[in-house]
Amino acid sequence: MKKLLSVILLAVSFLTFALGRPALAADAASGAKVFSANCAACHMGGNNVVMANKTLKKEALEQFSMYSADAITTQVTNGKNAMPAFGGRLSADEIANVAAYVLSQADKGWAG
Template identity: 65%
Template sequence: MKKIFSILLVGIAIFTFAFSNSALAADSANGATIFNANCAACHAGGKNLVQANKTLKIDALKEYGMDSAEAIITQVTNGKNAMPAFKGRLNDAQIEDVAAYVLDQADKW
């Protein structure tokens, strides 16, 4: 009985780990939809209509320390300067998806 219980616990742990990792994976395609609905007014084509030098192109993201998902998530969540905070308007998964989309597009814009 003890052996079956141990095997069952290991199976549950593996399933939980696998499921949680896939659940946390950001969805760039969904991020594109969210970006177009919420961000494109100021950032169409990776540009920045408010501060022209702070684009979403990879060189600018690197220059301003915004070339990681964590940095973009923080910026979108909390806002900064002219950029509004999207916390409360977008949930965490949506913000993660937007970050994934921005990083996927950064070298294409």
């Protein structure tokens, strides 16, 4: 009985990890399209045309405690100050993909 239970738990664990969410790169690729259509007007190249010091570059994201998917998701969903809320316009998956894209670009210095 213990052996059967162990085999079942092993199978469930394997299926959970093997068939889980796609890799971050796939999310970031989808996020690039959403970013281009909704965010690039103000944040082209990781910059910020409204508040020049609050860019999407890694140093600024870290300085303003925004260097996490949760923080970016909250900001995009709810907006803040001059940034409008996109929660009514974009789905939760689209916003998560944008967060993945922003973080991946910040890590690359917004190059390419």
